[in-house]
């Protein structure tokens with residue numbers, strides 16, 4: 371790969387980084403379209419930061435190739451550096467300076483005149499809700515303010531490509547939302563964002579395409595919809611008027627949808643997965659509608675009903691066979707994939723599978 375594909379901000383082929391016995395990045399291929407948020411999703415130790423550091427020219431790859439806007443990250447590192455900015459996993463602004471002082475200092479280092487640096491600092495502090503904190507030393511900032519000033523510092527000069535390495539780890543929901551708004555604002559200005567995250571909902575909220583990485587390898591890649599479709603088309607959530615009707619509702623859903631039905635802790639609630647490998651090639655909504663009709667016929671009163679896509683948590687579990695909290699431990703090369711299938715993780719909820727009395731009930735009407 372010496373020529374870059376037009377329209378791609380990042381293109382890698384077989385990227386490798388080894389630390390001693392650990393293959394931190396083990397043959398990663400990425401194609402990140404310009405002007406989008408691209409999510410790299412993976413648990414602790416998956417190789418996210420190592421990948422980002424290679425793309426940002428902070429680490430030299432041990433194998434494979436990577437191009438950023440057509441420039442080789444090793445041979446043309448200076449060109450790459452001129453176009454990218456990185457907000458690292460750990461904050462990098464000076465704690466003893468105030469928000470304004472940090473931004474003005476950085477602006478001056480970037481070659482802005484004092485007045486321009488001050489104006490840009492004020493504009494960004496205002497845009498990201500930090501005006502009140504502008505005169506405070508950063509060491510007195512909350513975690514959320516800290517992440518915001520950190521991202522702000524990396525977009526003083528609007529970069530063509532911004533790396534955000536776990537921008538919201540450890541933040542409360544409100545602060546996460548503020549950071550998400552910043553990311554959306556940055557992309558709206560035309561910047562491409564490569565975002566790493568351990569939060570499935572974050573990738574879901576922000577990214578157009580997602581690469582799921584696990585143990586240094588990309589194990590799935592695509593749009594959110596494609597990823598979810600590879601796991602199952604969706605889930606039907608029901609709440610019944612009467613808890614006593616739940617066994618009957620569960621029986622009907624299993625029969626019509628031919629899917630696992632989960633009995634939620636709430637005694638009137640149940641969830642059934644629809645899609646992949648379930649029923650007769652019909653569309654998800656059609657299957658769900660058929661299930662509702664059957665419930666009505668059976669006299670089950672449904673209070674609320676919703677049909678949603680599976681969560682990315684479910685996606686990760688189905689792709690890797692383990693959940694996202696696993697393994698931060700060092701690993702040997704080519705460690706075998708966990709061989710406990712998704713069924714090992716069905717969780718604490720009561721869970722009656724579709725097999726149970728399928729034959730007894732016969733096929734869907």
Ligand SMILES: Nc1ncnc2c1ncn2[C@@H]1O[C@H](COP(=O)(O)OP(=O)(O)OP(=O)(O)O)[C@@H](O)[C@H]1O
Pocket residue numbers: 389392393394395412413414415416417418419420421459568698699700701
């Ligand atoms: N400088 C280093 N020296 C030795 N091992 C390293 C080094 N940097 C990373 N590793 C190892 O490489 C693997 C990938 O690490 P990396 O930091 O890229 O993961 P990550 O996906 O960013 O994880 P996290 O979500 O915890 O930030 C881990 O096993 C880690 O211990």
Ligand SMILES: [Mg+2]
Pocket residue numbers: 418419420459535536
């Ligand atoms: Mg990391």
